[in-house]
Amino acid sequence: MADAKIIDGKAFAAGLRARVADGVAALKASHGVTPGLAVVLVGEDPASQVYVKSKERALVELGMNSFDHHEAADMAEADLLALIDRLNADPAVHGILVQLPLPKHIDTQKILARIAPEKDADGFHVVNAGLLATGQPGAIVPCTPLGSLLLIRDTLGHDLKGKRALVLGRSNIVGKPMAHLLLQADCTVTLAHSRTVDLAEECRRADILVAAVGRPEMVRGDWIKPGATVIDVGINRVPAADPAAGPGKTRLVGDVAFAEAVKVAGAITPVPGGVGPMTIACLMLNTLAAACRAAGAPIPAEAAL
Numbered sequence: 001m002a003d004a005k006i007i008d009g010k011a012f013a014a015g016l017r018a019r020v021a022d023g024v025a026a027l028k029a030s031h032g033v034t035p036g037l038a039v040v041l042v043g044e045d046p047a048s049q050v051y052v053k054s055k056e057r058a059l060v061e062l063g064m065n066s067f068d069h070h071e072a073a074d075m076a077e078a079d080l081l082a083l084i085d086r087l088n089a090d091p092a093v094h095g096i097l098v099q100l101p102l103p104k105h106i107d108t109q110k111i112l113a114r115i116a117p118e119k120d121a122d123g124f125h126v127v128n129a130g131l132l133a134t135g136q137p138g139a140i141v142p143c144t145p146l147g148s149l150l151l152i153r154d155t156l157g158h159d160l161k162g163k164r165a166l167v168l169g170r171s172n173i174v175g176k177p178m179a180h181l182l183l184q185a186d187c188t189v190t191l192a193h194s195r196t197v198d199l200a201e202e203c204r205r206a207d208i209l210v211a212a213v214g215r216p217e218m219v220r221g222d223w224i225k226p227g228a229t230v231i232d233v234g235i236n237r238v239p240a241a242d243p244a245a246g247p248g249k250t251r252l253v254g255d256v257a258f259a260e261a262v263k264v265a266g267a268i269t270p271v272p273g274g275v276g277p278m279t280i281a282c283l284m285l286n287t288l289a290a291a292c293r294a295a296g297a298p299i300p301a302e303a304a305l
């Protein structure tokens with residue numbers, strides 16, 4: 001069988017960012033509003049700093065306002081809550097993103113709950129999670145699952161009804177919302193996790209396999225149904241395979257053993273260049289959508305599921 005089609009998330013994300021930039025320009029022209037996202041980073045985690053920088057760069061490129069709040073790792077929880085209150089009240093801020101993970105002394109759920117649901121650009125607030133889970137309109141959908149769904153639809157078409165989907169990982173930020181989106185799209189959904197009996201067998205049934213476990217290359221080629229669409233959400237930094245790269249050098253791999261899977265799947269996302277860039281593009285889309293909603297302008301179609 002021919003190798004799988006490689007789903008080019010980087011290219012799709014570039015197209016989506018261009019559509020968002022058009023939407024930003026249109027909203028400025030029609031309502032005089034510039035969408036703004038506040039990005040809150042607590043502490044100096046190097047991976048988080050990289051993500052936050054790429055978010056801030058994308059905002060500026062798309063003509064949006066970026067409000068950066070880089071805070072000390074020992075910031076008091078009360079001070080973070082007070083910062084969120086100020087951002088909630090600021091009319092120039094349409095979206096708020098608090099970079100996760102937060103330092104251990106801060107209660108993540110308490111922080112996420114404080115963000116005004118209509119400014120929750122990540123879609124992590126229980127109100128948005130609840131709207132999505134109950135299939136109601138108006139939910140802000142988490143960026144990674146939304147980006148994954150856009151790639152699945154670009155690959156298989158809009159109509160996914162009756163397809164068997166397996167989501168591996170049940171986190172509140174990826175696995176659960178992904179499962180709800182696929183259910184909403186009339187897939188028959190299985191949500192697997194660390195207590196699932198015979199993961200490989202569950203995976204082999206799936207027409208659509210979304211892997212979000214955070215375990216480097218855990219999903220092997222022989223776990224995949226021939227012709228399946230494989231979405232690899234995992235971002236794992238591992239030591240470089242090539243000793244010539246030198247000591248301390250690393251590379252990124254997904255949760256799927258790509259070299260094996262590409263021989264069996266019908267289509268597959270690479271890491272890097274798959275879901276990661278879609279996450280950032282969807283964050284831009286959610287911020288534009290929040291600004292549109294606040295201004296009483298129509299919501300971009302891709303954000304209004």
Ligand SMILES: NC(=O)C1=CN([C@@H]2O[C@H](COP(=O)(O)OP(=O)(O)OC[C@H]3O[C@@H](n4cnc5c(N)ncnc54)[C@H](OP(=O)(O)O)[C@@H]3O)[C@@H](O)[C@H]2O)C=CC1
Pocket residue numbers: 144168169170171172173174175192193194195199212213214215233234235236275276277279
């Ligand atoms: N591309 C992107 O933009 C993004 C990528 N990521 C990446 O996606 C991955 C998942 O992230 P996230 O959801 O936050 O991770 P979490 O650690 O919150 O959740 C991992 C899930 O995988 C399950 N799991 C862990 N080990 C196994 C195993 N051996 N067998 C079966 N299930 C297992 C866990 O099960 P249980 O619940 O039973 O413990 C849990 O449900 C990570 O690699 C992360 O870096 C995350 C966000 C954005």
Ligand SMILES: Nc1nc(=O)c2c([nH]1)NC[C@@H]1CN(c3ccc(C(=O)N[C@@H](CCC(=O)O)C(=O)O)cc3)C=[N+]21
Pocket residue numbers: 050051097098099100101122143235252271272273274275276277279280
């Ligand atoms: N509140 C919050 N929202 C998030 O959305 C959020 C978060 N916290 N914490 C961390 C995770 C992780 N995440 C990624 C975003 C982009 C890439 C990405 O663009 N990756 C590139 C590679 C980047 C590289 O080379 O390191 C790619 O896959 O091609 C990866 C991971 C968002 N997250």
